[in-house]
Amino acid sequence: MNYFPDEVVEHVFDFVTSHKDRNAISLVCKSWYKIERYSRQKVFIGNCYATNPERLLRRFPCLKSLTLKGKPHFADFNLVPHEWGGFVLPWIEALARSRVGLEELRLKRMVVTDESLELLSRSFVNFKSLVLVSCEGFTTDGLASIAANCRHLRDLDLQENEIDDHRGQWLSCFPDTCTTLVTLNFACLEGETNLVALERLVARSPNLKSLKLNRAVPLDALARLMSCAPQMVDLGVGSYENDPESESYLKLQAAIKKCTSLRSLSGFLEAAPHCLSAFHPICHNLTSLNLSYAAEIHGSHLIKLIQHCKKLQRLWILDSIGDKGLEVVASTCKELQELRVFPSDLLGGGNTAVTEEGLVAISGGCPKLHSILYFCQQMTNAALVTVAKNCPNFIRFRLCILEPNKPDHVTSQPLDEGFGAIVKACKSLRRLSLSGLLTDQVFLYIGMYANQLEMLSIAFAGDTDKGMLYVLNGCKKMKKLEIRDSPFGDTALLADVSKYETMRSLWMSSCEVTLSGCKRLAEKAPWLNVEIINETDNNRMEENGHEGRQKVDKLYLYRTVVGTRMDAPPFVWIL
């Protein structure tokens, strides 16, 4: 089988970096499995409870980079209680004991503690990169340990975490000898920032390419920081309350003009509603713009800025830009690949919100668009059909009509045909989120056409179990299915238990599944963890005489090779 010595094969494998491809390689034969596992440096674990640290280390002893994901996606929307799980400490402890040469750790939706950060910072001499996304459980004291002890730190990237800010001096814990920083993102910190320490740190980091500030960094500090870091590629502005007459603002204007490498702009966490014009000189270079936190900036100012951004590939914005604003985007940003339009008015009925017109305009004007997340007031089947025709290349299509069960606002029909057109035309579609009034029909279309679909989010949709069955039977590549407030029950859940072995996870909340249905599933599939999250009363489900027929509030099931987890809190019942 192998005509080449192992070293040659290994060298070939070095060129294969995607974890999906490496997983495929390892399945070819025993010899390749062995070569691959010793040479694998980056490991991705999509569900931290699908395996455990011991198995990880046994298989990949030369591990350098680990990515771990914890809580299910709906945890982002407060559907999963904080103490559910996803603790990183056991992983760090095991890695530390094994003396593996860890250099990079990327965590998403996990519980991180100061203790784990301290242990991490002390255990791996070559540790370079820490990326935490939507994590919680730690404070700035933990950051201080990372700053103080990781001598070769390159990336400290904190994205949208819940961090207890002790207003400490974590920034001054970086030793004077630390000059290796490339990425520093602390935008999610809520407290005061030691500006002197920050400025000194930036001044001694010549490789710093990505800097994202929190709201406690005022304009004059921003001006100074940009002056000493003209090599900046990715900037997150903190506070942007400016007086256009002030000296700070003039300094900022001058500094921005020198930042010719700037490609990505975000932040504006506290912004006065005027004057983004200081950034206009560098807009023509921008490829990424995230203004979703700039809630104070008017649509008209957003539009003026975007009109200069002809090379934009990624745009995240609030719906205050309006349909008219999206038309400007469509005519200006011909390179646009990814668009996210977030709602700006949570109480409903915003009159500056976007409609189907904005979406159609974008689809017509941006031929390279492949990913969209669009929150809107209303939609029509006709618009979706047009969008499908204009953009058959969608990989991710996520539409959220703010009012659940809302039909086509012109015809009052369900939106089945519109979404059907999307899945039929977009043959590469991997991720889909549905909304609006939808019957079982839309799921028939999804099962029939969405051959590449890996992730599907369903909310307030469908009529009967048939809907869910169409999806489970049809979508061969389904990995993550998350369903809330939809009338799917035990029949659909139990129809094909072996399907769940091919999927990473299934989430069902406020659906029709019952306790007895879940118990039967758990019996049939011992290789699944079937978790019932019941926050109200832990024992009620057992004591009540009708226990079998009781509806389960939240069900989360996932395949695993290590059985029931031991760290579940009392309100999580693993069947």
Add this chain to the structure above:
Amino acid sequence: MEFSNSCSSFSSSSVDSTKPSPSESSVNLSLSLTFPSTSPQREARQDWPPIKSRLRDSLKGRRLPRRDDDTSLFVKVYMEGVPIGRKLDLCAFSGYESLLENLSHMYDTLIICGKRDRKHHVLTYEDKDGDWMMVGDIPWDMFLETVRRLKITRPERY
């Protein structure tokens, strides 16, 4: 089959510890989960729309006056020479144009901003400092912050 007696509009969030047990939770979804589109939801849900907590918090902290039922700015409006005034909610307008349109309609005559001429009614306002100023010179948002009342001057007729 257990029927729900749940409410006809969204109530508190799902992580609320006083939430009814699963047997009472929403069953017939077309009944129990209608979002009334006419009345604004005073208390936003924590799990809908599906956006991350950080974004939700950032939107809640908005300082701009929102043009919804919550904010209004009623000022007195006088037509020169007419002793009885009117009251107008300035927050109901998107800018100077719609304000003028509305006032013109209210008084059944063309009202303009800008230089006083002999033919037209010109709109003026009293600001925070008590000074009478020409309407239209400053941005609308700034105007809303400083205006105390409005006066429509009569055309000079000789």
